[in-house]
Amino acid sequence: MLNTGKIYGINGPVIYLKGNTGFRMSEMVHVGEEKLVGEVISLDKDLTTIQVYEETSGLRPGEEVVATGNAVSVTLAPGILNNIFDGIERPLEKISETGGAFITRGVSVDSLDRTKKWKAHMTVAVGDELRGGEIIAEVPETHAIMHKCMVPPHVQGTVTAVAPDGEYTIDDTIVTLELADGTEKKLSMTQRWPIRVPRPTNHRFPASVPLVTGQRIIDTMFPIAKGGTAAIPGGFGTGKTMTQHQIAKWSDADIIIYIGCGERGNEMTQVLEEFSELIDPKTGNPLMDRTTLIANTSNMPVAAREASIYTGLTLAEYYRDMGYDVAIMADSTSRWAEALRELSGRLEEMPAEEGFPAYLASKLSAFYERAGMMHNLNGTDGSVSIIGAVSPQGGDFSEPVTQNTKRFVRCFWGLDKSLAYARHFPAIHWLTSYSEYLTDLGVWYQDNVSPKFVDYRNRLMALLNQESSLMEIVKLIGSDVLPDDQKLIIEIARVIRLGFLQQNAFHKDDTCVSMQKQFLMMDTILYLYKQSRALVTMGHPMSVLKREDIFERVIAIKYDVPNDRLELFKQYKRDIDTFYQTVLEKNA
Structure with missing residues (x-):
C-alpha cells in the first residue's frame, strides 16, 4: 500500500504536509488531482516538505499527495539519442502532440517510446x-x-x-x-536509475588524453582532458553558448548531452535547428544522431531546472558505462544556482553570500565530481567531460557561483567583454584563463603531435604576456619610444591574436582545426619571429620590416591553408626566408 498525505501549506513550488506521512527522503510523489510530479526534500516527525517540478497555481490545502515508492529516476534504454527532454526526462515532442506548444500541468507521457x-x-x-x-x-x-x-x-x-x-x-x-x-x-x-546517485565504476583514471575540440585557443593554449571539467564564465553576449555549440559540434566526444538550464527558449530553438541540420564530420550522418538535448528554459518551473543537471549527468554516465566518451554542455550553472537560491529562500534556510544557500559549494562540487575517465564494471573505458557555462551578473567574476566553480574545475576559459565587442571570437581571454591539464597531457602531445608542441605553446604565451606588459607603457607614452625589439614583440603578439587565437566559426577551414595544423601554425609564427628578431638585431628598424606584407600573410594562414593541404606550410617558411633576404638586400 502506497503512503499518502494531505497538503497543509503551499509556497510556490514548495508544499508542506503535516504529520508523519511515512514518505522517504528523495522519494518521488504525485501531488493533487492532476498528479503533479514532486520530490521529498525535507522530513521530520511533524512535517514533510516536497518540491514540485510543475506549476503549483490552483493547488489547494487538503489535496492528496501519493508516494511512488521510488526516488526521482530516469529511464535508460534505446531511444535517448536524437531526442529532446525536459528537466525530468519527459520528451517534449510527445508532450507537444498531446498538449500543444506549452507544457500542460500533470502531463503524463512515457520518457521513451x-x-x-x-x-x-x-x-x-x-x-x-x-x-x-x-x-x-x-x-x-x-x-x-x-x-x-x-x-x-x-x-x-x-x-x-x-x-x-x-x-x-x-x-x-x-x-x-x-x-x-x-x-x-x-x-x-530498460534500466531505471535515480538521478542523484552516481553510477558505480571500477576505478577512475588520471587525465591523460585531451578532448580535442578543433578550437585553437582551447586545444593549444588551455586544453581540457577527456573526463575533465571546465568552466566558461562570461557576461551577457560574450559567447558562452556559441563556444559550447562549437565544442558540441566539433569535439571528438562520441556523444553530446546538451543541458539548457534556465536559458532563453529561442537559444534552445537555435540549438535544435542547427544540430538537426548539421552533418557529423565523423560519420556523415546528422549530428543529432549522437546528441541528446535537455531543455529547461527560463519559463519552465524552477524546481525542474534544479533537477535537469542531474538528469543530464545520469544519461551521460549510462553511455559512459557502454565505453563511450561523453561531453556534457551545461548552459548555464548560474541559472541552476539561482534555482537553488529560490528554493532555499522558500524553505527559509539561512542565506549565505548574495542570498545563495550555504551548501552551494558542496552542490557544485558533487556535480563536477561526477566527471572523469573511468574503467567501467564491464571492463570498458569511458569518460564524462563536463563543460559548464557560468553567467555572472554584470560579468563580475568575483560573485559566488564563479568563485566556487573555480575551486572544483581544472580548466577556466574566462570570456572577456572587450574581446567580444571587438568581434574577437572565441572571446576567451588568454590572461585570465588557465588549464591545469597541460602538464598531464604533455606526453600525449609529444607522442601524437610533436615533442616541441608544449614548448611552442609556452613561447606563444610568453609573447602574449610580454605584449600585455608593454601595452601598459604604450598607453602612457605611445609606441614610438619603444625599442625595435619590443615593437617586434607587439607585432608578433598581434599575429598570434589575429592569426591564431581568433577563429571564424563560419569559415569552412577555420571552424575546426586539426592538432597538426595548429602545431604548424605555431611553428610558422615562431619562425617568423625568429627571422624578424635576427633582422632587428642586425639594426633593421621595424618600420622597414612592416613594409613587407609577410605579417598579414601569416595572419591569413588560417584561411589560406585548407585543412587537407598542410604541405602548403613549407611554402610559408620559404616566403619568410624570401622576406628575410629582401630586407637584407634592400638595406644593405
Whole structure:
C-alpha cells in the first residue's frame, strides 16, 4: 500500500504536509488531482516538505499527495539519442502532440517510446555468469551509435534463458537470470536509475588524453582532458553558448548531452535547428544522431531546472558505462544556482553570500565530481567531460557561483567583454584563463603531435604576456619610444591574436582545426619571429620590416591553408626566408 498525505501549506513550488506521512527522503510523489510530479526534500516527525517540478497555481490545502515508492529516476534504454527532454526526462515532442506548444500541468507521457521495436543482437548465452554492467545485447540506436544493453549494477546471476536475435520493445524480456538466492530476474533493454546517485565504476583514471575540440585557443593554449571539467564564465553576449555549440559540434566526444538550464527558449530553438541540420564530420550522418538535448528554459518551473543537471549527468554516465566518451554542455550553472537560491529562500534556510544557500559549494562540487575517465564494471573505458557555462551578473567574476566553480574545475576559459565587442571570437581571454591539464597531457602531445608542441605553446604565451606588459607603457607614452625589439614583440603578439587565437566559426577551414595544423601554425609564427628578431638585431628598424606584407600573410594562414593541404606550410617558411633576404638586400 502506497503512503499518502494531505497538503497543509503551499509556497510556490514548495508544499508542506503535516504529520508523519511515512514518505522517504528523495522519494518521488504525485501531488493533487492532476498528479503533479514532486520530490521529498525535507522530513521530520511533524512535517514533510516536497518540491514540485510543475506549476503549483490552483493547488489547494487538503489535496492528496501519493508516494511512488521510488526516488526521482530516469529511464535508460534505446531511444535517448536524437531526442529532446525536459528537466525530468519527459520528451517534449510527445508532450507537444498531446498538449500543444506549452507544457500542460500533470502531463503524463512515457520518457521513451515503449511500442517501437529495436533490432537486438544478443551477446550472452545460457550458462554464462553475469555481473552488473556486463553487456547482454547490442542495438543500433542511431546510424552513429551502437547501444549496449547492460545488466543493472548490483545484479549478478547465471543466464537461464536468452531471446533469439530479433526485434523487441524496450520492455520485452531478452535475458533471464537466476540469482544467488535462487530467484529469477528478467532483464529487458530498460534500466531505471535515480538521478542523484552516481553510477558505480571500477576505478577512475588520471587525465591523460585531451578532448580535442578543433578550437585553437582551447586545444593549444588551455586544453581540457577527456573526463575533465571546465568552466566558461562570461557576461551577457560574450559567447558562452556559441563556444559550447562549437565544442558540441566539433569535439571528438562520441556523444553530446546538451543541458539548457534556465536559458532563453529561442537559444534552445537555435540549438535544435542547427544540430538537426548539421552533418557529423565523423560519420556523415546528422549530428543529432549522437546528441541528446535537455531543455529547461527560463519559463519552465524552477524546481525542474534544479533537477535537469542531474538528469543530464545520469544519461551521460549510462553511455559512459557502454565505453563511450561523453561531453556534457551545461548552459548555464548560474541559472541552476539561482534555482537553488529560490528554493532555499522558500524553505527559509539561512542565506549565505548574495542570498545563495550555504551548501552551494558542496552542490557544485558533487556535480563536477561526477566527471572523469573511468574503467567501467564491464571492463570498458569511458569518460564524462563536463563543460559548464557560468553567467555572472554584470560579468563580475568575483560573485559566488564563479568563485566556487573555480575551486572544483581544472580548466577556466574566462570570456572577456572587450574581446567580444571587438568581434574577437572565441572571446576567451588568454590572461585570465588557465588549464591545469597541460602538464598531464604533455606526453600525449609529444607522442601524437610533436615533442616541441608544449614548448611552442609556452613561447606563444610568453609573447602574449610580454605584449600585455608593454601595452601598459604604450598607453602612457605611445609606441614610438619603444625599442625595435619590443615593437617586434607587439607585432608578433598581434599575429598570434589575429592569426591564431581568433577563429571564424563560419569559415569552412577555420571552424575546426586539426592538432597538426595548429602545431604548424605555431611553428610558422615562431619562425617568423625568429627571422624578424635576427633582422632587428642586425639594426633593421621595424618600420622597414612592416613594409613587407609577410605579417598579414601569416595572419591569413588560417584561411589560406585548407585543412587537407598542410604541405602548403613549407611554402610559408620559404616566403619568410624570401622576406628575410629582401630586407637584407634592400638595406644593405
